[in-house]
Amino acid sequence: MTVRLSMQGVTRGAREMAFVTASVFLFGVTFGVAARGVGMEGWTALAMSMAVFAGGSQFAALDLWQAPIPWGPLLVATFAVNARHLLLGASLYPWFSGLPPWQRYAAVTLLSDANWAQTVQAHAKGERDAGYLIGSGLVMWAAWAAGTGAGAMLATLSAAALKAFGLDLIFVTFFACILVEMRRDGRDDLPWLVAAVAAVAALWWLPPHWHVLAGGVAGGVAGVLRDAGR
Amino acid sequence: MPDAEIALLAIAGMAAVTYATRAGGLWLMVHVPMSRRVEAFLRYLSGSVLVALVVPAALQEGAAAWIAVAVAALVMLAAKRTLLALVLGVAVAAAYRAL
Incomplete structure (x- = not known):
């Protein structure tokens, strides 16, 4: 099957990602509530969710949302929290390199952890349509924006609802499922162990939000070095 | 506010x-x-990024997160059904929290 980008792929991605709608919506609600909590106007919170679509960096921005805007810290924090996207994008390259550049760069517009993971899993099962990443991202984007709007309007809901149903755990659990499916006997154990140790070490010793980058790079390097030594 | x-x-x-x-x-x-x-x-990178997303998050969240991850992993090993594993993992963790 050749590499392509089509509406069918978008539809498939959207359909197979639909199961996260409720939890992304509720995460959006917590962001909307938190944004109103620091005094941000509702429309500003909604505009941010629609344009940025990256929860971690948006929560980080709330700490810095004041007049005058601290431009340097705001943009550096946004980069630091989202730098892990660099690794996600790089991992898609062997597949996306078969697309025209504009399609390649359009397809990653809504790249985030969960739809990347879903797309990697679909690729392993034979998916070759980059629209899959867009469709699965669109579902999350719509739920994130709708949740933010609802949270900004209501602003009385709390994160307790999220925790009561375990919905705050859905991504961690989802990523663990994909790991089980992805694991190759004997090959992945060492690099993944290195990734875990590096990520936890980074959590303790590096500034916040660098642990995914540290773990990802450490595990990747460990795997290549181990293979070279064989 | 700005x-x-x-x-x-x-x-x-x-x-x-x-x-x-x-x-x-x-x-x-x-x-x-x-x-x-x-x-x-790049192949090792994909798995390592996921590990780096899961382990620190579970470490920070504590027992409920480890329960969700463990239950989901076991269901995946037994049945290879992602959605089922996800729902059971989260449900068991929510039940544990309610105890």
Whole structure:
């Protein structure tokens, strides 16, 4: 099957990602509530969710949302929290390199952890349509924006609802499922162990939000070095 | 609070930086010659990123997160059904919290 980008792929991605709608919506609600909590106007919170679509960096921005805007810290924090996207994008390259550049760069517009993971899993099962990443991202984007709007309007809901149903755990659990499916006997154990140790070490010793980058790079390097030594 | 124009400008700045991180990985790889070693690195990278997302998050969240992860992993090993594993993992963790 050749590499392509089509509406069918978008539809498939959207359909197979639909199961996260409720939890992304509720995460959006917590962001909307938190944004109103620091005094941000509702429309500003909604505009941010629609344009940025990256929860971690948006929560980080709330700490810095004041007049005058601290431009340097705001943009550096946004980069630091989202730098892990660099690794996600790089991992898609062997597949996306078969697309025209504009399609390649359009397809990653809504790249985030969960739809990347879903797309990697679909690729392993034979998916070759980059629209899959867009469709699965669109579902999350719509739920994130709708949740933010609802949270900004209501602003009385709390994160307790999220925790009561375990919905705050859905991504961690989802990523663990994909790991089980992805694991190759004997090959992945060492690099993944290195990734875990590096990520936890980074959590303790590096500034916040660098642990995914540290773990990802450490595990990747460990795997290549181990293979070279064989 | 910032004025409306400044707020929109700040959001546009954040959006631009975020898109740069999304596109940057692909862009960098254009300039790295593909080899078997690079391909192996990217394959190990995918799993390692997931490990780096799961382990610190579970460590910070505590027992409920480990329960969700363990239950889901066991269901995956037994039945290979992602959605089932996800629902059972989260449900058992929510039940544990309710205890």
